[in-house]
Amino acid sequence: MESKHLKSRADAAPRLVAVAAGREPADLVIRGGIWVNVQSRELLPGHDIAIAEGRIAYVGPDASHCIGEDTRIIEAEGRYMLPGLCDGHMHVESGMLTPAEFARAVIAHGTTTMFTDPHEIANVMGLEGVRLMHDEALMQPVSIFTQMPSCAPSAPGLETTGFEITPADVAEAMAWPGIIGLGEMMNFPGVIAGDTGLLEEMAATQRAGKVVGGHYASPDLGRDFHAYVAGGPADDHEGTREADAIARVRQGMRAMLRLGSAWYDIESQITAITEKGLDPRNFILCTDDCHSGTLVNEGHMNRALRHAIACGCDPLVALQMATINTATHFGLERELGSIAPGRRADVILSPDLRELPVEMVIARGQVVAEQGRVLVDCPHVDWPDHARRSVNLGRRLAEGDFEIPAPVGANQVRARVIGIVENQAPTKALSADLPVIDGLVEAEGETCQIALVERHRGTGQVVNAFVQGFGYRGRVALASTVAHDSHHMIVVGTSRREMALAANRLAEVGGGAVLFAEGEERALVELPIAGLMSDEHATSVAAKAEALGAAMKAAGCQLNNAYMQHSLLALVVIPELRISDKGLIDVTRFEVTDLIESVVG
């Protein structure tokens, strides 16, 4: 990865040699710490680190010979000196933050390297959006590598995204300086079936010498799994059981164990190491998706690491899973992920290896955070106007757009209903008998309306259907332009008037999430960039997201992660019933299905 902040290792080498040899002074020396050595898996007290050109020049018992007049000295005073933490796979957009604000939110937690897949923006803005994320990533004081999104749309034929990613796009992106590989290949049925375009994307990645990310979200470890692996994905973070992790590692993949805001997949899989005794080198920790609230209140990779240790993993082994294992996976083991000569000088100082209080963070030789305070700037790319005007409904919506006409002469119909399952991504395909009033099918009781509002091309199209499980009471509507993966607008409501109000409001602010109740706006999270991200601070976004959650609760919704449930209802790759711009989607059969099953009265 090229970066304006940092000379390449090759270019820095003359200075590094001169510093290590004592001919030139270091920029920074950290003195008297416990060297946490992730290569040998040892704790080595009484060590110094000398840093120059943002890289480590010397690690040894005494760096006195590297100290000159202008060398800054930090006394470690016996604290642990750990390598900065690496997140093996994640989506910045999940934090509702731009890369810059995401970086600012995680730096003080000790995250100095992230492997990010801007899959969401790819669906909204295509290759241009990926490039903007990539460019902003390269501007940060920490290392953010970009995985080129592989699957936009996730379900070709079942949805229309703002843009599509083609094999040619992938081949083009492989030449960008910050691209580290291909983002998770989610279309595993396509790979198993030998889909040419998907195989071509993976081939372009491999030909560029880069890493193909995997995503095999199925419990079947039989023939399908083997066929998927044969296609080329080199890692997978969708495992949830010990057997999943073991199968992936045996097959030569790296098992990425995930602790996101809503993913808890470390505890169930880490037993592959702690109990079954597998070589831990092929296990990696990642977060996948973190909400801003988690980042603000709980942490990031330090949270995942602490959790892994609490699950019984040896702290050094767990640390390897968040540093050198990750670096090795991405072909960066000589560039970062350990405290050793030539590597980026990414160092955490902490007094405790289990709880991991992060007292100081050094990234590329710069003190970027101290005692939780970020000391550096995280610059933004100049987001173009159209990125900030991505919500294009074509017109103002009205109540009438959300009407569901009944078959002529019907008084009652049996309708298909999307059934939310608390704490799970899959939905249930339910049925409900609903009354017809003035020729319109009306939701009632547990059932309310859901609409998919086309927002990329201004077609003015609205697809209406029914959903159960939110528990809204009174006249309520929640609209969101975070609507995985095509990121149209999902509006769920008990009232068509509030649904129109909410949809129009989001169009006004350029996207985000808004809740209307009884004619009033009760909560708003503005996400003006692609309708997905804010360029405000994480604390502000977290506060607004929290207020939205509170407003949902006040409107009667008691679900865990209620907003997330909402935003996943267009995810037409996960069973059983979803909504897309093509209509109601039966995801067990991968086809459009009728909203009205039958006329019952």
Added chain:
Amino acid sequence: MESKHLKSRADAAPRLVAVAAGREPADLVIRGGIWVNVQSRELLPGHDIAIAEGRIAYVGPDASHCIGEDTRIIEAEGRYMLPGLCDGHMHVESGMLTPAEFARAVIAHGTTTMFTDPHEIANVMGLEGVRLMHDEALMQPVSIFTQMPSCAPSAPGLETTGFEITPADVAEAMAWPGIIGLGEMMNFPGVIAGDTGLLEEMAATQRAGKVVGGHYASPDLGRDFHAYVAGGPADDHEGTREADAIARVRQGMRAMLRLGSAWYDIESQITAITEKGLDPRNFILCTDDCHSGTLVNEGHMNRALRHAIACGCDPLVALQMATINTATHFGLERELGSIAPGRRADVILSPDLRELPVEMVIARGQVVAEQGRVLVDCPHVDWPDHARRSVNLGRRLAEGDFEIPAPVGANQVRARVIGIVENQAPTKALSADLPVIDGLVEAEGETCQIALVERHRGTGQVVNAFVQGFGYRGRVALASTVAHDSHHMIVVGTSRREMALAANRLAEVGGGAVLFAEGEERALVELPIAGLMSDEHATSVAAKAEALGAAMKAAGCQLNNAYMQHSLLALVVIPELRISDKGLIDVTRFEVTDLIESVVG
């Protein structure tokens, strides 16, 4: 690496997926073996392997669905299925064999991947010689990667090689398909001193994303060592003590533990794993230098592996050190070094994991050896005529060329004498008082003559000096064009007539080694390619080398590895006293020194 034998993983993927999914038949299925899994470090009985396109398509409990009418089936019958062995660093020329014949000699021992540094031929033929070795390497049925030689000459200013390697040569070679990195950076004092050319060679390698090989042949683990590491070498095989291995791994290098014909560095270093408990992932086994006799009689990487296990290393850990660790080091972990989908189908069948009898070897899906018998062709490159005529003395030598004139009027002189130390590479700088007869200094007693005969440019130059320790009796001379590292011709003899006979004979046959005694040729090893290698079978070369050893013994030389001692006497990077085309070299002071210290009578 491109190879005519093998589709890239990207190109093979469609077929691999189809085979794993059961839609197309495999080329080969190995059935019912114990899967030796180097990723998880497990033994997994009852597994099948399906192979297509020379790569592994499926490894699992049952490959029935991959079997078609034309699928060859091999019954493993409960034997271990191990990944083919990798040699992490070696010089093909040390076997006195071409790459093709070296491959033929090691295939049946289970070596399927070699990382070779054609350093010797680089000194004789420069970049062209490296390219020929590289091209022949790519023609083989096993995987031979080339490390671009970094140091020709090894000691600039102290010797004249046939050709020199420049940073521009290195940059050019990095684009060749079979180049995996830079060969051992032997000039460690140069790196420590910040030599621009050396740093530029390493930079060119790193910019190409390839691996810089190290060679730090010093016991000093202080500042010099740290400065060397800061320069970029990623591995080192010159360690001889446990502390050497530990220091290298802690500093983020990989420690290569070596068992060559004359190197025994595994036993003393493997305790870093077996006793000190370091994470073994950064340890690699290699051979560095193997004589053809060792290959024929003892084995190759299987010998190193067996030895490591005998030293107390867990067999699976040792196997990782000869497979996946090596592959990972060179950025090839998804290409080879394990039995997993997508990898080159390099598999050994063996009934025992400690003694490692190699019953069958499969390389890239082809059965290449069975019960010690090689079943495939190992093609030769078309070596050009000038490669076969590299011994150019410019004229026939005569007795007079080996005369050492005394200072005018001297009757006895004190001369510097190179002192052989048995079983060690360093020599001693000795003195001897020698008589002057007819104006010439005459060797006597323990002392005999040594000459460095220029053979690259036909200058006719002969540098004469004295050596002690061979023990020759009667009129004997041994000449060799294997003369590390500049590979001129070294002639050692008790008689100037025999010295001239031997030198002229080698010029006649294009190089090698020859022993004359009492006017007769007693043994000859023809090495017609660059004066370094034979394109005969290893068994034939080993037999001739053995005969040479016997002839040396018959002539009075009782040294261990006597021929090797001979061939190292021009190695002007190892103390204390050596010979080069520049004269007698004091290697403690890195300068030319006088042969005659003083006139004593």
